[in-house]
Amino acid sequence: MRKRMFLVAISILIIASSCSGNKLEGTKPPIPDIYIDSVDIPVVRGTYCWYECADYPSIPEIIEEIEPTVVPGNTKFSISFHYTPRPSNISIARMKQGEEKLYNQSLVTPSEQGVYYYEMK
Template structure:
């Protein structure tokens, strides 16, 4: 009987930590913050896609379509070949891990990002981007307090 109770308590602990029971999380709000991209002096919104968010002992995960389907019907942002694009997020703490890729058809290409900036492709065309960010726990290795994927499209003219 005691052995079963111990297993049951471990199961509860795992469920709580998986649902945002981590007290070291400094995330606020019911979902990830809005994120924009800046090109020159102009700012453009991104579209929030799939995310998992935990704050104040509450956690939620939302699964959405990929960038191309998520942006259906929206005009891509016009850019010049090789133009600098910057990410802007008015939120603290900022995510401490990022991943950016663009898609053309079924081809995925990694994008190198430095100081929250990258350069647009040099070839003309429409590129669908996924900007993935993670708020990794500072105290527990391999534990994410939240993650989000943002979508936007660039049209290189």
């Protein structure tokens, strides 16, 4: 069966992230590694409050200069946190380019072709 390919632009925005227990080093929240079908997906930092607060433009503006990554549909995400303490929970929202609608959180790429943005909190 031929895999349907689609473009996906992943924007992982860590917003007001907090961890219980030990504090992480650095003044900015760490960025996780994201893989889809063994392809390393570019991750960018957005608005956050960590030890300091920083405001960034909207997701489409932030990733405007990033080339979307082509990945197969219906493929699982792999998210790796290479620091401790790891987050106790995360929330992921998927948006389709040109639509305001937020999709249910999912760790599987959609089967419908398009450019999708993801936000992780």
